[in-house]
Amino acid sequence: MIGNEEQIFLGRVPKSVALHQKALRHIPGGVASSWASSRPTPVWVEHGRGAHVWDVDGNKYVDFHSGYGANVVGHAHPSVVAAVQNRVTLGTHFAQPTPDVIVVAEALAERFGLPQWRFCNSGSEATMDAVHLMRVVSGRDLIIKIEGSYNGHHDSVHVSIFRSTSELGPENEPWRVPGAGIPQAIADLVRIVPYNDLAALEKLLVEYKNQIAGMILEPMMMNAGIIAPLDGYLQGLRELTAKHGVLLAFDEVKTGLVVHHGGATKLYGVQPDIVCLAKALGGGVPCGAIGGTAEVMSVISDGRYSQVGTFNGNPLTMAAAKAVLVDVLKPSVYDDANDLGAYILNNALDTLHRHGQPAYGFQAGFKVCVVFNEKPAKNYRQFLNISTGISHLHFLKQFNGGIFLPPWGKSESLTLSVAHTKNDADIYIENLVEFGQMLGSMGERDSKVFAAGSFN
Numbered sequence: 275m276i277g278n279e280e281q282i283f284l285g286r287v288p289k290s291v292a293l294h295q296k297a298l299r300h301i302p303g304g305v306a307s308s309w310a311s312s313r314p315t316p317v318w319v320e321h322g323r324g325a326h327v328w329d330v331d332g333n334k335y336v337d338f339h340s341g342y343g344a345n346v347v348g349h350a351h352p353s354v355v356a357a358v359q360n361r362v363t364l365g366t367h368f369a370q371p372t373p374d375v376i377v378v379a380e381a382l383a384e385r386f387g388l389p390q391w392r393f394c395n396s397g398s399e400a401t402m403d404a405v406h407l408m409r410v411v412s413g414r415d416l417i418i419k420i421e422g423s424y425n426g427h428h429d430s431v432h433v434s435i436f437r438s439t440s441e442l443g444p445e446n447e448p449w450r451v452p453g454a455g456i457p458q459a460i461a462d463l464v465r466i467v468p469y470n471d472l473a474a475l476e477k478l479l480v481e482y483k484n485q486i487a488g489m490i491l492e493p494m495m496m497n498a499g500i501i502a503p504l505d506g507y508l509q510g511l512r513e514l515t516a517k518h519g520v521l522l523a524f525d526e527v528k529t530g531l532v533v534h535h536g537g538a539t540k541l542y543g544v545q546p547d548i549v550c551l552a553k554a555l556g557g558g559v560p561c562g563a564i565g566g567t568a569e570v571m572s573v574i575s576d577g578r579y580s581q582v583g584t585f586n587g588n589p590l591t592m593a594a595a596k597a598v599l600v601d602v603l604k605p606s607v608y609d610d611a612n613d614l615g616a617y618i619l620n621n622a623l624d625t626l627h628r629h630g631q632p633a634y635g636f637q638a639g640f641k642v643c644v645v646f647n648e649k650p651a652k653n654y655r656q657f658l659n660i661s662t663g664i665s666h667l668h669f670l671k672q673f674n675g676g677i678f679l680p681p682w683g684k685s686e687s688l689t690l691s692v693a694h695t696k697n698d699a700d701i702y703i704e705n706l707v708e709f710g711q712m713l714g715s716m717g718e719r720d721s722k723v724f725a726a727g728s729f730n
């Protein structure tokens with residue numbers, strides 16, 4: 275079935291296939307970022323408007339990929355376009371502050387309950403600054419991160435991600451597995467805990483008393499579908515870290531401005547010491563931001579930590595971010611997002627269950643996640659047991675039916691935008707009906723192929 279759908283996919287995008295061949299000559303893998311390299315071929319996009327994108331072959335899609343969750347304002351939103359166009363005519367880079375920086379910082383302080391903000395250019399830079407800040411403030415080297423959680427591609431956090439269970443080591447003594455190019459010595463500055471496990475965290479905090487600078491985590495674990503925090507997990511985490519004098523950083527690169535107007539921080543009502551933002555903040559232009567308490571950010575103010583970057587607070591980014599925060603992502607739009615998100619999730623689960631397919635899901639604000647599995651995963655190891663094949667088949671089926679989901683279906687989720695409507699949602703549901711029928715017609719042999727972990 276995967277083979278069939280991949281053939282249909284390739285038949286729809288001949289110009290993408292040709293461009294990919296051409297790109298391979300001078301671009302490794304034929305793509306600008308390895309995550310744009312997906313099976314059966316990267317799709318080259320021509321343009322986007324509102325909730326839709328068009329590929330270079332002229333096919334139109336409802337876009338739930340959203341550039342890996344960044345386009346919550348939709349494509350070419352008039353307010354963002356006007357702000358960026360206006361800024362371009364005034365000059366786009368000085369490495370000196372422009373007044374928009376103040377407006378953006380004020381809006382973020384109000385939304386996330388942290389008084390001080392700095393800017394950078396990506397989520398990875400934001401989490402890198404978070405780690406540096408935690409170390410400078412505390413004078414300690416060790417940090418805690420969640421097993422299997424992606425927090426960006428810099429050395430400090432690119433540890434124990436995208437690994438199989440056998441590569442992660444024993445569950446109660448997990449290994450610290452560095453990403454390619456990262457020395458083990460750097461990975462050894464990290465301590466790994468499973469998500470949703472307060473006992474494991476407490477054990478670490480006691481064992482490494484006065485050695486841990488801080489803990490960084492996605493308050494709602496993404497990049498593993500979506501794994502929601504269990505009741506009391508985030509509150510418990512906050513209490514334990516505070517009790518042990520360990521700073522807490524929320525990586526809200528994916529959740530910030532997406533699940534709620536004040537991110538997961540406000541959704542769950544748990545206040546970290548640091549918040550990292552990127553993706554949705556820029557309304558489609560590269561961005562990053564880091565917020566902190568007065569105590570944390572004082573090390574920047576007094577010069578103990580130089581938070582730097584030529585393009586930090588870039589005028590184009592700040593103009594776009596101001597439009598995003600002030601004009602588009604007002605608190606009221608999250609009510610509409612929750613309505614549409616619930617409509618998608620409820621109909622998706624009904625459809626799959628009607629066809630005898632195990633499924634569960636999660637929805638918050640602009641995020642929706644449908645997982646083809648019986649039981650919700652509570653952590654990364656449980657997530658690994660979910661079939662990769664069925665998620666990929668779903669990605670293909672939706673693509674061939676006019677819905678652009680993020681590739682790597684098992685790890686990803688749907689991101690809606692202010693421009694999406696029920697009509698867009700209904701196309702997704704109609705494709706799911708066909709998908710359910712397709713799975714229902716699967717013979718025993720095919721079902722076994724889709725058994726957990728048997729397709730990669």
Ligand SMILES: Cc1ncc(COP(=O)(O)O)c(C=O)c1O
Pocket residue numbers: 342395396397398399401424425426427492496497525526527528552553
């Ligand atoms: C949770 C999380 N943190 C950090 C990052 C890194 O962001 P960027 O790709 O902008 O460097 C990502 C990227 O997907 C992410 O999902």
